[in-house]
Amino acid sequence: MRKFNHSSDLEGFRQELLEERKDITSTIIIPNGTCCQAANSLAVIKAILQEIARQGVDKNVQVHLTGCHGFCEQEPMILFEPGNIIYCRVTPEDAREIVGRTVKGSEVIERLLYTDPVSGKTARTEAEIPFYQAQDRQLLQHNKWVDPRSIKDYIAIGGYRALVKTLDSISPKTVVEEVRSSGLRGRGGGGFSTGRKWAEARSAPSDEKYVICNADEGDPGAYMDRCLLESNPHLIIEGMMIGAWAVGAQKGYIYVRNEYPLAVQHARLAVKQARDIGLLGENILGSSFSFDVEVARGGGAFVCGESTALMTSLEGKVGEPRPKDIHTVKEGLWNRPSVLNNVETWANIPSIIMNGSGWFASKGTKGSKGTKIFALTGQVKNTGLVEISMGTTLHDIVFNIGGGQKNGKAIKAVQTGGPSGGCLPLSKFDLPVDFDSLYEAGSMMGSGGMVVMDEGTCMVDVAKYFLKFLQDESCGKCVPCRIGVDRMLEIVTDITEGRGTREQITLLEELSETVAETSLCGLGKTAPNPVLSTMRYFADEYFAHVDEKRCPAGVCKALISYDILDEKCNGCGVCLRACPHGAIKGEKKKVHAIEPQLCLKCGICITECKFDAIAVG
Amino acid sequence: MTTIEPILEGRRSQPDQLIEVLQDVQKICGYIPQDAMKTVARELGVPLMEVYRVANFYKAFTLKPRGKNVITICTGTACHVRGSDLLIDQVKGQLNIEPGDTTKDGLITVECVNCLGACALAPIVVQNESYLDHMSPAKLRKIIDHAKGKKKKEASDAQVQS
Numbered sequence: 001m002r003k004f005n006h007s008s009d010l011e012g013f014r015q016e017l018l019e020e021r022k023d024i025t026s027t028i029i030i031p032n033g034t035c036c037q038a039a040n041s042l043a044v045i046k047a048i049l050q051e052i053a054r055q056g057v058d059k060n061v062q063v064h065l066t067g068c069h070g071f072c073e074q075e076p077m078i079l080f081e082p083g084n085i086i087y088c089r090v091t092p093e094d095a096r097e098i099v100g101r102t103v104k105g106s107e108v109i110e111r112l113l114y115t116d117p118v119s120g121k122t123a124r125t126e127a128e129i130p131f132y133q134a135q136d137r138q139l140l141q142h143n144k145w146v147d148p149r150s151i152k153d154y155i156a157i158g159g160y161r162a163l164v165k166t167l168d169s170i171s172p173k174t175v176v177e178e179v180r181s182s183g184l185r186g187r188g189g190g191g192f193s194t195g196r197k198w199a200e201a202r203s204a205p206s207d208e209k210y211v212i213c214n215a216d217e218g219d220p221g222a223y224m225d226r227c228l229l230e231s232n233p234h235l236i237i238e239g240m241m242i243g244a245w246a247v248g249a250q251k252g253y254i255y256v257r258n259e260y261p262l263a264v265q266h267a268r269l270a271v272k273q274a275r276d277i278g279l280l281g282e283n284i285l286g287s288s289f290s291f292d293v294e295v296a297r298g299g300g301a302f303v304c305g306e307s308t309a310l311m312t313s314l315e316g317k318v319g320e321p322r323p324k325d326i327h328t329v330k331e332g333l334w335n336r337p338s339v340l341n342n343v344e345t346w347a348n349i350p351s352i353i354m355n356g357s358g359w360f361a362s363k364g365t366k367g368s369k370g371t372k373i374f375a376l377t378g379q380v381k382n383t384g385l386v387e388i389s390m391g392t393t394l395h396d397i398v399f400n401i402g403g404g405q406k407n408g409k410a411i412k413a414v415q416t417g418g419p420s421g422g423c424l425p426l427s428k429f430d431l432p433v434d435f436d437s438l439y440e441a442g443s444m445m446g447s448g449g450m451v452v453m454d455e456g457t458c459m460v461d462v463a464k465y466f467l468k469f470l471q472d473e474s475c476g477k478c479v480p481c482r483i484g485v486d487r488m489l490e491i492v493t494d495i496t497e498g499r500g501t502r503e504q505i506t507l508l509e510e511l512s513e514t515v516a517e518t519s520l521c522g523l524g525k526t527a528p529n530p531v532l533s534t535m536r537y538f539a540d541e542y543f544a545h546v547d548e549k550r551c552p553a554g555v556c557k558a559l560i561s562y563d564i565l566d567e568k569c570n571g572c573g574v575c576l577r578a579c580p581h582g583a584i585k586g587e588k589k590k591v592h593a594i595e596p597q598l599c600l601k602c603g604i605c606i607t608e609c610k611f612d613a614i615a616v617g
Numbered sequence: 618m619t620t621i622e623p624i625l626e627g628r629r630s631q632p633d634q635l636i637e638v639l640q641d642v643q644k645i646c647g648y649i650p651q652d653a654m655k656t657v658a659r660e661l662g663v664p665l666m667e668v669y670r671v672a673n674f675y676k677a678f679t680l681k682p683r684g685k686n687v688i689t690i691c692t693g694t695a696c697h698v699r700g701s702d703l704l705i706d707q708v709k710g711q712l713n714i715e716p717g718d719t720t721k722d723g724l725i726t727v728e729c730v731n732c733l734g735a736c737a738l739a740p741i742v743v744q745n746e747s748y749l750d751h752m753s754p755a756k757l758r759k760i761i762d763h764a765k766g767k768k769k770k771e772a773s774d775a776q777v778q779s
Contacts, residue, residue, distance in 0.1 A: 034733075034734065034735055034748065035734075035735040035737060035738055035750075037748055038735045038738050038741060038748035038749065038750040039738060039750050072735070072737030072738060073737050073738070075738075217734065218731065218732070219732070220692070220693030220694040220695070220696075220697075220731050220732035221693050221694035221695045221732065221736050222732075222734075222736075223732075223734030223735065223736055226734040227734075257734075258640060258677050259730060259732070259733055259734070260734060261746075296636070296637065297636070297637065297640050297677075298675075298677075299636050299639075299640070299671075299674070299675025299676065299677045299678065300675055300676030300677040300730075300731075301674065301675050301676060302731065313636065314633070315633050316632050316633035316634060316635035316636055316637075316663075316671075317635075317667075317671065318670055318671055318674045319674070319675070375695075375736055375737070376737075377694075377695035377698075377736040377737055377739060378694075378695055378698045378699070378739075379698060379699070383695075383736070383737035383738075383739075384737045385737075415694060418694065449694065449736075451694045451695050451698055451736075453698060457698055465694070465697055466694075469731065473731070475674075578754065578755060578758070579710070580706065580707050580709070580710020580711045580754070580758070581706075581710045582710075600706060600710075602702070602703055602706030602707075602710070602754075603700070603703055603706075604703050604706060604707060604754040604755075607700070607703065607753055607754060607755075608753075608754070608755055
């Protein structure tokens with residue numbers, strides 16, 4: 001591909017692309033992100049391509065492989081445009097019929113359409129699906145038009161126009177002002193004003209500055225950054241370029257988790273493509289602006305999501321955080337002024353430049369502007385990525401978009417903000433979701449994980465889960481986090497194993513305060529949140545464990561026992577074969593029994609028994 | 618031993634490339650061998666102690682050789698809520714090893730990872746490089762049986778050849 005030397009070259013190229021593509025009559029869109037591949041999309045794609053080759057279709061029919069569209073629960077999906085017809089949970093066996101009837105015959109195959117689990121209604125088009133209807137998909141909407149491996153696709157939908165506009169007509173100072181007045185706040189969890197951060201970095205005196213994209217999405221249960229970087233990498237690069245122009249940086253880094261191999265691959269390819277056509281490098285589009293990006297892989301340490309630890313890791317060292325008495329916007333990577341923003345923050349920049357700060361600020365609440373992507377997961381019917389205007393209530397997200405409870409057990413809480421956030425009970429579901437209201441309720445937005453929990457989830461166990469996670473991920477540099485989280489985990493473990501006392505609950509509260517106040521970095525400062533929020537809203541569960549030695553959800557192994565119900569067991573032997581510990585005995589067609597000494601209460605037999613013959617007491 | 622020379626190309630005397638280099642060593646060797654650490658230390662100009670410290674700190678690196686099949690269980694929050702603990706119990710019971718360990722015959726390594734970002738399809742298990750969605754202990758049992766079964770077949774093939 002040729003190299004562009006002037007900003008008008010890009011628009012010319014876009015027109016050429018549109019001309020080239022004007023004869024395409026229909027597009028078969030197949031999402032192929034990490035989650036899609038987990039759901040077998042690769043086999044579906046192969047089968048569709050084979051069928052197209054076998055049956056022969058019009059040359060103006062195009063197959064388009066894209067990143068994830070967000071409705072991960074229903075993957076693998078196929079979308080047909082124009083027409084917006086969508087098929088869900090497609091298998092390779094459906095390929096022959098899809099190509100024969102839908103592609104060649106323009107006929108809709110009823111059985112592959114989406115049926116809403118709440119109303120039972122069938123949706124023919126993507127637009128009719130309730131999961132999408134309640135969303136405001138400003139960032140995710142591009143995913144279906146862009147093959148992440150093609151810079152042409154991105155340019156064709158108007159990509160890099162914000163960059164051209166910036167280089168042609170907006171001064172760096174005005175860019176900073178525009179971002180500041182849009183009200184954009186950091187999407188990684190902190191919620192710091194992006195414009196203010198940029199203004200500080202811009203005013204820092206240095207010849208060398210950096211912009212960094214934080215794609216080290218370590219929050220378990222959150223994956224919007226993976227999706228954005230994996231599905232639309234050029235959007236992130238464009239955002240970083242505008243940021244670099246604004247603050248005066250010459251070099252950018254995308255620090256991405258190595259656990260996201262597809263995101264690494266797509267980001268690297270995108271950087272190479274942008275370099276090849278002169279969008280990265282010296283004198284971009286003939287201007288005085290020079291900038292390049294490098295993709296660095298993280299080493300799988302949660303603490304590296306913290307800005308100073310991430311920068312230390314980029315320097316090739318052990319990712320330990322540094323004290324923040326001097327801000328990274330003054331002295332960051334290699335002690336130079338550095339702007340670090342999350343993937344989703346960068347993704348918002350091009351549309352703020354194109355549509356203006358007023359457009360962005362018109363969405364959302366007083367203190368939190370724009371849209372935010374959440375990863376809605378856990379015990380809810382529709383799971384996937386949900387992009388909503390700030391201020392949408394938790395109830396709308398969980399029940400209208402998520403479709404409510406999944407396994408017949410009532411929903412009791414939603415966990416937001418990952419290990420730094422907390423659990424909010426049903427009584428708080430009327431809260432508008434934004435930075436400030438979640439914080440006031442004892443949780444936080446975090447990067448946008450939203451895990452729904454039902455009556456089968458023990459809240460003390462959830463607190464233990466997060467403490468275990470944090471103990472494992474604490475870098476060990478400062479004492480309050482290293483020792484404090486350890487002690488907190490010990491106490492919560494005592495409670496879940498029936499050794500807890502009321503005094504320990506008081507001690508747990510005191511410890512939480514100390515750890516929060518004295519830890520060095522965000523990991524330790526927010527570590528007590530899962531414990532404090534569950535104690536605040538689910539105190540009765542803690543007391544049941546401590547006073548009655550009972551786990552109301554039937555999860556904590558030391559407090560429950562398993563029994564086979566004589567009247568329900570027909571001696572089929574499934575549990576006997578399934579038990580990995582050899583704890584179930586019995587003859588065929590006779591009632592089986594569990595040997596308590598061997599039973600580890602793992603619950604595998606319960607998931608395997610088709611007759612509900614195993615009871616938890 | 619696999620040579621790590623190509624990995625070092627263009628990165629010599631650049632201490633900041635340490636993590637990137639170790640990532641590639643891990644990828645081609647399956648772990649970080651001691652000799653490789655020494656070579657990396659010398660070529661990048663980083664003290665050996667620092668190389669060891671970095672290799673030990675980050676979860677992406679293992680200092681022990683891994684088995685032929687690597688089964689990774691995701692223990693992220695969404696997977697936890699949907700029962701990833703059961704999968705760990707299944708492994709412990711069936712293979713008699715703890716996560717992080719390798720079976721004595723070197724056939725299967727079981728690892729846990731904090732989140733793979735495919736939360737909507739939880740619980741997730743990765744076998745070598747392929748992602749498996751909506752896992753249950755029964756499905757995992759079959760996968761492990763299959764991985765073990767391969768050994769028997771390969772063993773008998775080897776006997777036939779010899």
